[in-house]
Amino acid sequence: MNQTFLSAALLPLLAFAVPAVAQSGPSPSERLRDAALGDNVAFDIIEGLTTEVGPRLAGSEAEARARTWAVAKLRALGFRNVHVEEYRMPTWLRGAETAEIVAPFPQRMAVTALGHSGATPPQGITAQIVAFDDLDALKAAPDASVRGKIVFVSHGMRPAQDGSSYGYFGPVRRAAPSIAATKGAAAVVIRSLGTDYHRNPHTGLTSWAEGVSPIPAGALSIPDAENLQRMLARGKPVTMHLVLTPRFVGDQVSGNVVAEVPGSDPGAGILLIGGHLDSWDLGTGAIDDAAGVAITAAAARRIMETGRPRRTIRVVWFGSEEVSGYGSKAYRAAHQAENVVFVAESDFGADRVWRMDPTFAAADKPIVDRIAALLAPLGITVGTQRAEAGADLGAWAKAGVAAIELNQDGTRYFDLHHTPDDTLDKIDPAQLAQNVAAWTAMLSVLAYAREEIHGAPTAP
Numbered sequence: 053m054n055q056t057f058l059s060a061a062l063l064p065l066l067a068f069a070v071p072a073v074a075q076s077g078p079s080p081s082e083r084l085r086d087a088a089l090g091d092n093v094a095f096d097i098i099e100g101l102t103t104e105v106g107p108r109l110a111g112s113e114a115e116a117r118a119r120t121w122a123v124a125k126l127r128a129l130g131f132r133n134v135h136v137e138e139y140r141m142p143t144w145l146r147g148a149e150t151a152e153i154v155a156p157f158p159q160r161m162a163v164t165a166l167g168h169s170g171a172t173p174p175q176g177i178t179a180q181i182v183a184f185d186d187l188d189a190l191k192a193a194p195d196a197s198v199r200g201k202i203v204f205v206s207h208g209m210r211p212a213q214d215g216s217s218y219g220y221f222g223p224v225r226r227a228a229p230s231i232a233a234t235k236g237a238a239a240v241v242i243r244s245l246g247t248d249y250h251r252n253p254h255t256g257l258t259s260w261a262e263g264v265s266p267i268p269a270g271a272l273s274i275p276d277a278e279n280l281q282r283m284l285a286r287g288k289p290v291t292m293h294l295v296l297t298p299r300f301v302g303d304q305v306s307g308n309v310v311a312e313v314p315g316s317d318p319g320a321g322i323l324l325i326g327g328h329l330d331s332w333d334l335g336t337g338a339i340d341d342a343a344g345v346a347i348t349a350a351a352a353r354r355i356m357e358t359g360r361p362r363r364t365i366r367v368v369w370f371g372s373e374e375v376s377g378y379g380s381k382a383y384r385a386a387h388q389a390e391n392v393v394f395v396a397e398s399d400f401g402a403d404r405v406w407r408m409d410p411t412f413a414a415a416d417k418p419i420v421d422r423i424a425a426l427l428a429p430l431g432i433t434v435g436t437q438r439a440e441a442g443a444d445l446g447a448w449a450k451a452g453v454a455a456i457e458l459n460q461d462g463t464r465y466f467d468l469h470h471t472p473d474d475t476l477d478k479i480d481p482a483q484l485a486q487n488v489a490a491w492t493a494m495l496s497v498l499a500y501a502r503e504e505i506h507g508a509p510t511a512p
């Protein structure tokens with residue numbers, strides 16, 4: 053930062069400091085918002101994290117390197133109280149992974165293990181495929197039809213702007229392996245939970261019901277899943293050879309990285325925002341979720357440059373979101389008693405924000421109205437859905453802390469999500485900057501509002 057930049061940055065502070073008087077031209081918040089459309093701090097964070105660290109699977113030594121990188125970066129950006137809060141978590145690491153059809157049409161298929169998959173022996177297993185069109189068909193199948201076989205589950209996930217297809221089809225990944233295991237299956241392969249036609253399998257966590265021993269569970273790329281369906285449609289038994297050798301390595305250290313823009317009025321409460329620092333290990337975690345940590349930090353830094361806001365902005369780059377959210381649970385357990393008055397998370401890529409969903413008490417309407425007015429020129433409409441504040445901050449929102457969801461366009465998110473294609477080149481700098489502008493505008497209102505923030509009804 054140079055001196056010219058500093059003094060220019062102080063101008064908005066003066067404007068914030070004086071009482072609202074009739075003025076011509078843009079307001080301080082409008083100027084901050086518009087300047088953020090030229091932001092390059094967020095891109096710089098994503099570029100740095102994906103280049104200098106790369107994939108950062110929860111609990112791995114790469115995630116630890118990411119924390120070291122993050123602390124140095126946040127300090128260099130001028131944040132205060134930058135530190136790591138460690139916790140321990142059960143850790144799973146990927147092994148070898150190959151799949152091939154042995155008969156009747158021998159050929160290889162692109163496969164990856166789902167997070168928390170069990171392992172085959174090193175030489176793999178060979179078994180007949182039994183196929184299901186969806187999760188309900190698997191649930192209804194007699195155990196005898198599944199026992200000893202490799203279960204294949206398909207689905208019809210399609211892109212949706214709001215990402216809702218992930219919620220609808222997600223149980224195929226999260227639950228099918230456990231159901232197949234209880235029926236005695238030897239292994240599971242699912243059609244990747246994604247919307248692209250690249251030959252990339254999508255990883256992601258699966259979960260095992262209480263008492264169920266993990267079996268090998270993988271995802272086939274969508275072209276391979278469709279090829280397998282065509283083979284099955286020809287009516288002969290299809291046999292697959294599958295090698296998946298991931299392993300659980302016990303409890304390892306993970307951590308959350310915390311940074312602050314200190315406020316001037318401790319009684320006014322804390323604005324708690326962030327994204328997650330860990331990523332899956334196939335790509336470099338650019339859209340999931342270097343983008344989210346970058347957007348939130350870049351926006352908070354723009355408020356920092358206005359001087360000392362009324363409320364503290366606390367940015368948390370959470371660890372281990374992808375593998376059950378151990379970071380968010382540890383954070384909430386340690387900080388639940390603090391006066392957090394607002395939460396928001398960015399964890400849906402880097403494409404433009406198109407809708408905001410605010411969840412506030414009725415008394416907070418003037419604050420919400422000011423934010424909505426600032427976001428409208430960015431092409432952002434106001435929705436009526438409850439803000440869930442993402443996986444990392446959702447527990448706070450559910451408990452009645454005010455929240456805003458700045459919904460990003462998810463049309464292409466599940467083309468890339470959890471694949472080797474989640475890399476820096478997929479970030480559109482202009483859309484990324486629109487995100488920073490939206491977050492900056494929102495934070496400028498919340499950080500300086502003289503009104504109290506009352507919170508929201510608790511979720512049902």
Ligand SMILES: [Zn+2]
Binds near residue numbers: 328340341399400
């Ligand atoms: Zn994510």
